[in-house]
Amino acid sequence: MKGSWIQRWFGRGWLSLGYCFLYLPIVVLVVFSFNESRQDMVWSGFSLRWYSELVKDSEILSGFGLSLRIAVLTACSSVLLGTFVAFVLDRYRRFPGRTLFSGMASAPLVMPEVIIGLSLLLMLVSVQKVFGFPERGLTTIWIGHTLLGMAYAAVVVQSRLQEMSKSLEEAAMDLGCKPFQVFFLVTLPNIKQALASAWLLTFTLSLDDVVLSAFLSGPGSSTMPLVIFSRARLGLDPRVNAVATITILVVSIGVIVSSIYLARAERLRQKQIAAAFKGDAD
Amino acid sequence: MLKFLTDLLTLRWLTGRRFVIAVPFVWLVFAFLIPFLIVARISFSEVDAGNPFGTLLTYADGIVNIKVKIANYLFIWGDELYVLTYLSSLKYAAITTLCCLVIGYPFAYFMARARASLRPVLLMMVMMPFWTSFLLRIYAWKGILANHGIANHVLMALGVIQEPLHLMNTPFSLVIGMVYAYLPFMILPLYANLSKMDMRFLEAAADLGATPMQAFWRITVPLSKSGIIAGAMLVFIPAVGEYVIPELLGGPETLMIGRVLWDEFFTNNDWPMASSVTVVVILLILVPMAILNKYQAEQREGGHK
Numbered sequence: 001m002k003g004s005w006i007q008r009w010f011g012r013g014w015l016s017l018g019y020c021f022l023y024l025p026i027v028v029l030v031v032f033s034f035n036e037s038r039q040d041m042v043w044s045g046f047s048l049r050w051y052s053e054l055v056k057d058s059e060i061l062s063g064f065g066l067s068l069r070i071a072v073l074t075a076c077s078s079v080l081l082g083t084f085v086a087f088v089l090d091r092y093r094r095f096p097g098r099t100l101f102s103g104m105a106s107a108p109l110v111m112p113e114v115i116i117g118l119s120l121l122l123m124l125v126s127v128q129k130v131f132g133f134p135e136r137g138l139t140t141i142w143i144g145h146t147l148l149g150m151a152y153a154a155v156v157v158q159s160r161l162q163e164m165s166k167s168l169e170e171a172a173m174d175l176g177c178k179p180f181q182v183f184f185l186v187t188l189p190n191i192k193q194a195l196a197s198a199w200l201l202t203f204t205l206s207l208d209d210v211v212l213s214a215f216l217s218g219p220g221s222s223t224m225p226l227v228i229f230s231r232a233r234l235g236l237d238p239r240v241n242a243v244a245t246i247t248i249l250v251v252s253i254g255v256i257v258s259s260i261y262l263a264r265a266e267r268l269r270q271k272q273i274a275a276a277f278k279g280d281a282d
Numbered sequence: 283m284l285k286f287l288t289d290l291l292t293l294r295w296l297t298g299r300r301f302v303i304a305v306p307f308v309w310l311v312f313a314f315l316i317p318f319l320i321v322a323r324i325s326f327s328e329v330d331a332g333n334p335f336g337t338l339l340t341y342a343d344g345i346v347n348i349k350v351k352i353a354n355y356l357f358i359w360g361d362e363l364y365v366l367t368y369l370s371s372l373k374y375a376a377i378t379t380l381c382c383l384v385i386g387y388p389f390a391y392f393m394a395r396a397r398a399s400l401r402p403v404l405l406m407m408v409m410m411p412f413w414t415s416f417l418l419r420i421y422a423w424k425g426i427l428a429n430h431g432i433a434n435h436v437l438m439a440l441g442v443i444q445e446p447l448h449l450m451n452t453p454f455s456l457v458i459g460m461v462y463a464y465l466p467f468m469i470l471p472l473y474a475n476l477s478k479m480d481m482r483f484l485e486a487a488a489d490l491g492a493t494p495m496q497a498f499w500r501i502t503v504p505l506s507k508s509g510i511i512a513g514a515m516l517v518f519i520p521a522v523g524e525y526v527i528p529e530l531l532g533g534p535e536t537l538m539i540g541r542v543l544w545d546e547f548f549t550n551n552d553w554p555m556a557s558s559v560t561v562v563v564i565l566l567i568l569v570p571m572a573i574l575n576k577y578q579a580e581q582r583e584g585g586h587k
Contacts, residue, residue, distance in 0.1 A: 007494070011392035015404070018389045021462065022411050025422030028432060032425065084306040095303055103575065104310040110516060110574065112523020112567075114540045115560050118547060119317035122324060122557070147313045150306070179298050201412075208415040210526055215547075225417050232421045232530055236428070244418040251413045 030248060033241035050242040057239060063224035067207050070138060070223065074145040074206035075199045081146065082153025082198060083191075089154070090161040108151040117215030120144050124216070136218030144212040149202035156201060160194030161187075189269075193262045200258060204251060318564070325354055325557035354558035364542070364559070368566065371539040374453075374528075375521035378460040382468040382517045383510065385461070390472035390509075391502075394479070405473065408466050420459055420530050427455045427531070451533030459531040460521055467520075468513040475509025475581060476502070508580040515574035519567050539563055 033051075037044035054060065085105045092098070108116060124140050127133075134140050164187075172186045173179075188195075210225045217226060224243070231237045358364045393404045411419065426432045427449040434446040449455055479502065487497040503510075525540035532538060539559065547556040 004494075011388075011395065014388050015392050015396075018385065018465075019407060021385075022408070022465065025419045025426065025462070026411065026414055028426055029418060029422045081306050081309060084302055088303050088306065092299065092303060097307070101303070101307055101310070104314050105306070106578075107571070108314065110519040110571070112520050112525070112540060112563065114523050114525045114543050115563060116314075116317075118543065118556060118560055119321045120313065122553065123312075123317040123320050126320060143313060150309075204413055204415075208417055210417050225415070228417060228421070229526070229530075232417070232424065236425055240418070240421060244415065244422070247418070248414050252410075255410075255413050 026248060029241050029244040032238070033245040035238065035241075038238065050238045051246075054239050054242045054246075059222075059227050060224060060239070060243060063222050063227040066138065066221060067224040070141050070145060071203045071206040073142050074149050075203035077142070077146045078149030078153045078202040078206075079157075079195055079199050081150040082202075083157050083195065085150060085154035086157035086161055090158055105154055106151060108148050109155070113148075113209075113211035114215075116147065117144065117212045120147065120212070121215045136216060137221040140216040140218070141213050141221070141223065144216045145202075145206040145209060148209070148212060149205055152205060153198040153202050156198040157191060157194045160191045164190050193266060196258060196262060200254060207247075321557045321560050324554055325561045326352065327554050354555055355562075357555075358558060358562060363537075367537040367539050367542050368562065370537040371522050372566070374456060374460065374536065374538065375518050375524075377457055378464060378521045379468075379514050379518045381457065381461045382465050383514060386465055386468035386472060386513065387510070390469045390476055393469070393473050394476035401477070408469055408473075412466065416463065417526065420463065420527055423455065423459050423462065423531055424450065427458070450531070453533070453536050456528055456532040456536045456538075459527040460524065463527060464517040464521060467516040471513040471516060471581065472506065472509045475506045475512075479505055508577045511577040512574060512581050515570050515577070519570050519574065522567055523563055 032043075034046050034048065035043055036047035036049065089102055089105065095101075120143070121140075124134065124136070124143070128135070134143075168190070169182050169186050172182045177185065208225055209223075210229045213223045213226055214229075217223065228240055228243065231240060393401065393408075396404055424431075428434075429446045429448060429450065431450070433449060434443075437443045438446065483501050483505065484497050487501050488494075492500070523540045523543075524538060525544055528536055528538040528541050529544075532541075543556055543559045543563070546552050546559060
């Protein structure tokens with residue numbers, strides 16, 4: 001069905017405006033990170049001075065180190081647990097407590113973070129009172145981020161599992177594979193891309209989180225977003241623009257490179273499948 | 283129950299399937315469910331310098347005493363500021379949801395009706411901002427809306443206004459930030475729904491003489507109901523408890539419950555009070571949560587019909 005001329009142009013206009021809205025802040029951050037002026041939003045000439053000031057900013061740098069460590073840990077644990085969750089939700093239709101399970105698995109996606117942060121902290125404090133650990137810091141932040149990251153990872157992995165044809169697994173089973181062999185030899189290669197994008201997503205999620213980190217961090221464990229947030233509350237800080245530009249750059253390179261890589265892997269896989277079927281026919 | 287226990291003790295339960303279910307289940311119970319129960323329990327206890335949890339159960343002379351303190355809840359109910367804050371959180375969440383729907387529905391609609399080859403790109407472009415820091419994107423709005431910010435510069439250069447408008451720290455800047463942050467959560471479920479729609483219904487409507495407008499209102503919109511509700515809930519629920527956006531973009535008059543909770547916890551150090559505020563927020567979003575679950579399930583099944 002083709003819409004009329006007016007409808008088409010209205011559609012294009014609406015989409016363009018929408019994308020402008022979504023990308024405006026990102027463009028602003030990047031452009032003004034090269035601004036000379038201390039007074040933020042007046043353009044006074046190109047300069048890299050905020051980048052050089054950033055390198056000297058030990059608070060942000062040490063926060064970044066901590067954030068990076070937490071993000072790597074979070075991404076790994078979230079993908080692992082998220083894959084379990086996705087697998088359970090997609091394959092095990094019936095077991096006692098399924099409703100509770102799926103509710104708990106998806107609730108962190110919408111539950112306001114202040115609530116998750118507060119409740120998790122109160123529990124960790126009670127655990128600490130009894131067992132003497134975990135001390136508030138890297139471990140507790142990691143636990144909180146994993147709770148959130150797992151829910152996102154589960155969504156990504158589950159959507160891939162749903163698309164995946166079950167006949168491959170059934171064939172492997174018929175050929176005598178044990179369930180765990182089926183998983184490692186058939187299922188895992190099939191959901192590889194989803195795992196990779198879930199890893200990247202939870203990594204950036206953790207690198208960015210403010211609220212959970214604020215509740216779960218202890219003295220001396222300020223992650224980078226916490227440092228940025230406390231400055232942003234006070235006003236505008238051009239060094240923050242520089243941080244933003246660097247993270248935007250790194251993340252977009254990461255996303256582009258990985259999507260090219262994943263697209264190539266996918267094409268290769270399709271080709272192999274096609275070749276295998278062809279071989280069969282001969 | 284008894285069988286369950288004996289199985290548990292003899293490790294007979296440890297099949298591969300059980301293991302796969304048990305690992306995330308146990309983790310979720312400990313990291314998600316138990317924390318809420320602890321919050322609920324603390325919300326009934328008193329502030330006590332030595333013991334932030336208060337004592338709920340005491341045992342003396344062979345008598346178990348249960349002390350439940352509902353003063354926190356009575357205080358919330360009786361205090362005008364708390365009630366106003368809850369109402370205003372609901373109000374801003376509702377405004378945000380409505381704006382997201384008005385902007386997001388046509389957006390998702392045109393995306394779903396775009397050329398098939400273009401659709402993955404359009405979808406990717408909606409997802410891309412997710413990869414950039416949420417905090418930094420919200421922070422950027424401060425620079426755009428400030429008195430000497432970009433919006434005012436542009437408007438003055440265009441001659442629309444003579445004096446800079448006061449945009450920052452107003453309900454306006456709060457709503458802009460919230461709509462901006464939550465718009466993708468509206469677009470994505472709507473797109474999923476609209477792109478699955480069976481176009482034959484529209485053809486049938488056209489054959490039966492419906493104008494495109496009539497077909498849209500009487501077929502497309504009702505068919506996308508589950509998408510609309512899922513999207514609206516995905517925006518509304520987290521918006522009620524939002525903290526970062528009101529803190530960075532909201533003003534003193536924009537009361538949001540997330541901020542009150544935060545202050546109660548970090549500034550006043552009143553853990554029982556913060557817990558009670560939390561419990562009330564959870565009660566407020568339970569109904570939307572149930573609606574969301576229902577329509578998300580519908581949305582998933584809807585695709586295979």
